[in-house]
Each structure stands twice: as structure tokens, then as C-alpha cells.
Amino acid sequence: MKIAVTGASGLIGSALVPALRADGHEVLRLVRRTPRTADEHRWDPQHRRIDPALLRDVDAVVNLAGTPIRPRPFTAAYRQAVLTSRTDSTRTVSEALATAVAEEPGRPRVLLSASAVGYYGDTGDRVVDEQAPPGEDFLARVGVQWEEATGLAADAGVRVATLRTGLVIDRGAMLVRVLGTVFRAGLGGRMGSGRQFWPWISLADEIGAIRFLLTAERVSGPVNLTGPEPVPNAEFVRDLAAAVHRPAVFPVPGVAIRLALGEFGRSSVLAGQRAVPARLQAAGYRFTHADLPAALDAALARR
Template identity: 75%
Template structure:
């Protein structure tokens, strides 16, 4: 297949591109700066601009573009950047794919477009699969608009899979770098009540799921990219502490997280989803890392 990837410089994209090439696919990368190599092509998602010829002969697009979500207070400008970077990039890709499909309707195309389990909002301890309704908080509504921006591609007959990703476990992931430092300093502990679920997935399985979905012709719509056994924050804390041989007896109070991180803390740290990968499992995908312990071990050893 010929595959175009946006967001190729991020954690997931940086691992995905070499994996796709190892599978024998031809991969091009869409970048917003001046291209530096033959496999790079410039696009301008902010203004919905892309050369139509870039996607004319591609079989698949994997869209991972978007401003990273950081553990920081969310100003109005930052929230607007989170939303517009996702919606504009997805709409640009979807419109270009729709035009390509109209010009060459015989070619079967697929769009794998990033989203997040934040789509569901805070769901407590309820088990969540892909048909669960959207939440009402800011992140959930970002995901709603983000996914809706794929409509032009879907309406043009492109198979669209919406990748609702959980917390990606890898040594280079920001989450693991921050928590790893905190735990090594002996300051690890549960966040708030610790009862909120943290749906995780190893980077290996995140990439594996995308590779699987490229050829899973009967899978479209939302797909939870999460491990099969989500855990609470308290359990996550305990297992991470054991993995790095550090104590986990402290607790960071809810009010402190809310005061320090504001809406980010309330939506992304103190809230959670007990999301399971129902669509992936029914489609026959096999996870390499079935448990959080497996994923943490892989993050530490590179296995």
C-alpha cells in the first residue's frame, strides 16, 4: 500500500512510519514546514491547503496531527489550539481524500483518524465500549468535532476508522517520563481518590492495531485503542511503583490537582474511562501486552 501519515514526528507517528516501511508499504509524510527529504510533502492544514496530487494515488491515510495535550493550565488560546489543530487537519485530509475518491472511484481507500477515549467523558466504573455516547466536558466535545471532521471522506466512500486512543505506555511517552521522575524521587502516589480508571495501551499494541486496521476491511467507525484490562489510578500507581521499586504511599489531594492544573486536571487526571477494545477484539486483533504489568515491563526493557 501507499500510505500518507500526518503527525509523523510525534511519539506514535515516529514509531509507526518505520513499522509500516518494515511491512513493505510505501510511506509519505505530510509536514507543515519545508520538506527536507523526498518522502516529505508540505501541507497547510490551518488554511485547508494540500496539493491534490499528493493523495491522488494513496491507498491509506493515517491522520495523527494535532497540538499535544500537556499537563498545564488550559488558557482560552491553548484550548482553541487543541480544537482547531485537530479539526482543521482532519477536515483538510478528509476533503482531499473525498476529491481523490471522486477522481478515481475504483481505488479502495481507508482513513485511520486519531481521536481519544476522552470522547466518553468521565464514566466512573462503567465499562465503556464504542457505542457509548459522548461526554459533555471540553475534551469530549473536542473529540466529537474532531471525529465529525472525517465526514467528507466517509460520505465519498472512504472507509474511516476513528482511533480512540488511551494512555500510551512507552519509556519516551510524556506521561511515563513525568511519572517516572516523580516515582524515582519517592513522591509517587495515587491522584485524588484513585478510583478513576486509566485506560492504557502499550506503544507496540497501538502501532500493531493501526497496522491491523489498515487491512481490516469490515471495520469502520470508532475503535477503542486501549489495552484489554484497564485499571484504576490507584492500581496504576501501585503497579508503576512496583515496576520502578519505589514506594507509593502518598496521595495528591483532588483540590491540589484542580488548583494546579485547572480544567486539564479535572478532565484528564481526576476523570477516567473504563474503556475496553471491544471492536478490536471482535475483529480478531491479538494484544501482545495483555496487562499493565506487561506494558510497563516492555516500556522499561524495550521488549
């Protein structure tokens, strides 16, 4: 296949591109800066600009572009950047794919477009699959608009799957880096009540699921990219502490998290989703890391 990837320099994209090439695919990387190599091509999602010829003969686009969600207060400017970086990039590739379909209507195409389990908002301990409705907080509203931005491609006949990804477990992931440092210092513990579910997925399975979905012709719409066993925060931090051989005895009060991080703390740390990969498993995907300890061990052992 000929595959275009946006967000190729991020955590997921930087692992996905070599994996796709190892599978024998031709990969184009869409970048916002001046291209440095023959496989890089300039686009400007902020102004909805892309050369239509870039996607004319591609079989698939994997859209991973978007400002990272970081542990910081959600200022008005940051909220705007989080939202528009996602919707602008998604609309840009969707429009370009719709144009490509109009010019060559018989060619099958697929768009795998990033989303997040934050789509569901805080769901408590209720098991959540892809049929669950969206939540009402800021990140949930972002998720709704992010996924709606694929509409032009879907209306043109492109097979679209939106990838509702959980917390990616990898040595290079911000979550693992920050919490790992805290736990190695012997200062870690549950956050808030510790009962909120944190849906996770290993980087290996995130990449594996994307590769699987590229050719899973019957799968479209939302797909939860999460491990099969989401765990409460208290269990998550206990497993992480065990993986770095440190205790988890210093809980962080919810009020401190809310005061320090505002809405990020409320929606991304103290809230959670017991999200399960129902559609992925029904389609036949087999997980490399089916439980959190295995995912953490693999992440912390990887160099």
C-alpha cells in the same frame, strides 16, 4: 500499500512510520515545514491547503496530527489550539481524499484518524465500549468535532475508522516520563480518590492495532485503542511504582490537582474511562501486552 501519515514526528507517528516500511509499504510523511527528504511533502492544515495530487494514488491515510494535550491550565488560546489543530488537519485530509475518490472512484481507500477516549467524558466505573455516548466536558466536545471532521471522506466512500486512543505506555510518553521521575524520587502515589479508571495501551499495541486496521476491511467507525484491562488510578500508580522499584505512598489530593491544573486536572487526571477495545478484539486483534505490568516492563526496558 501507499500510505500517507500526518503527525509522523510525534510519539506514535515516529514508531509507526518505520513499522509500516518494515511491512513493505510506501510511506509519505506530510509535514508543515519545508521538506527535508524525498518522502516528506508540505501541507498547511491551518489554512486547509494540500496539493490534491499528494493523495490521489494513496491507499490509506493515517491522520495523527494535533497539538499535544499537556498538563497545563486550559486557557482560551490553548483550547482553541487543541481543537482547531485536530479539526483542521482532519478536514484537510478528508477533503483531499474525497477529491481523490471523485477522480478515481474505483480505488479502495481507508482513513485511520486519531481520536481519544476523552470522547466519553468521565464514566466512573462503568465499562465503556464504542457504542457509549459522548461526554460533556471540553475534551469530549473536542472528540465529537474531531471525529465529525472525517465526514467528507466517509461520505465519499472512504472507509473511516476513528482511533479512540487511551494513555500510551512508552518510555518516551510524557505520562511515563513525568510519573517515572516522580516515583524514582520516592514521591509518587494515587491521585485524588484513585478510583478513576485510566485506560492505557502499550505503544507496541497502538502501532500493532493501526497496522491491523489498515487491512481490516469490515471495521469502520469508532475503535477504542486501549488495553483489554483498564485499571483504576491507584492500581496504575502502584504498578508503575513496582516497575521502577519505588514505593507509592504519597497520595496527591484532588484539590491540589484541581488548583494546579484546572480543567486538565479534572478531566484528564481525576476523571477516567473504563474503556475496553470491544471492536478491536471482535475483529480478531491479539494484544502483545494484555496487562499493565507487561506494558510498563516493556516500555521501561526499551532503549
